[in-house]
Amino acid sequence: MQKKMLIFLGSPGSGKGSLSQLCFRREGWQQLSTGNLCREHIVNKTEIGKTIDFAMKSGKLISDSLIISMVADWLRNNGSKHDTIILDGFPRTVEQAAALRELLLQPDFKGMKLILVRINVSDKIVHERLTGRTICQNNKCQVVYSIHPGSELGPMQEMVCDVCTSPLIRRQDDNARAIDERLQQYHKHETDLVNFYNSVDEKIIEINGEVPLEAVYDNLIKQLGTQNA
Numbered sequence: 001m002q003k004k005m006l007i008f009l010g011s012p013g014s015g016k017g018s019l020s021q022l023c024f025r026r027e028g029w030q031q032l033s034t035g036n037l038c039r040e041h042i043v044n045k046t047e048i049g050k051t052i053d054f055a056m057k058s059g060k061l062i063s064d065s066l067i068i069s070m071v072a073d074w075l076r077n078n079g080s081k082h083d084t085i086i087l088d089g090f091p092r093t094v095e096q097a098a099a100l101r102e103l104l105l106q107p108d109f110k111g112m113k114l115i116l117v118r119i120n121v122s123d124k125i126v127h128e129r130l131t132g133r134t135i136c137q138n139n140k141c142q143v144v145y146s147i148h149p150g151s152e153l154g155p156m157q158e159m160v161c162d163v164c165t166s167p168l169i170r171r172q173d174d175n176a177r178a179i180d181e182r183l184q185q186y187h188k189h190e191t192d193l194v195n196f197y198n199s200v201d202e203k204i205i206e207i208n209g210e211v212p213l214e215a216v217y218d219n220l221i222k223q224l225g226t227q228n229a
């Protein structure tokens with residue numbers, strides 16, 4: 001079976017994490033969320049955690065060199081164990097995209113197919129979603145939920161994770177000011193990132209992220225099927 005690396009591009013709140021988690025449950029695809037990695041460092045109060053805490057809370061990006069070394073470490077330890085890997089939230093800059101291309105030249109990743117997927121959601125919907133988002137406080141779980149009444153992402157029991165029964169919490173960067181900063185950061189880098197992938201002839205699969213998660217998932221699977229045909 002050909003190994004694949006799926007890269008989920010899209011603004012904060014576009015549903016990259018929820019889609020990754022659904023792909024993991026349905027398809028068993030391994031997921032690396034760089035945001036989750038960063039939050040783990042902060043909760044565990046590591047040296048890296050102390051360095052990135054302020055930037056993360058205020059919605060700024062972590063330095064390219066630090067995030068690239070975190071991803072490189074993760075890939076070295078986990079990359080060759082899985083047939084399909086999803087990168088959720090990496091790369092976010094051209095520097096990161098170029099570093100990833102270099103990493104994928106290593107023998108462990110020989111023949112791995114890169115598939116880029118961009119999930120498109122308007123900034124207005126992002127604001128609505130993120131102001132109602134909760135996540136599982138267990139840093140090994142971090143499943144995403146919504147407190148909006150009637151949302152498909154509502155937990156079965158109020159403020160309790162369906163998967164591991166830990167309490168749900170609000171993310172520190174899901175406040176109006178940090179959301180604006182994160183959207184600004186996203187838009188600042190998005191065009192350059194797309195231009196970079198165009199320049200190296202990597203096609204981007206475009207997905208509408210404003211529909212229910214099941215429909216986003218179905219669209220992804222359909223488009224991946226078309227690619228393999």
Ligand code: AMP
Pocket residue numbers: 012034035036038055056059060061062063067088089090091092093096173182
């Ligand atoms: P996320 O969970 O993907 O929304 O990421 C939350 C935060 O983690 C971001 O606002 C950044 O502070 C940091 N972060 C995650 N991935 C990256 C990345 N690829 N480059 C820089 N910072 C990142």
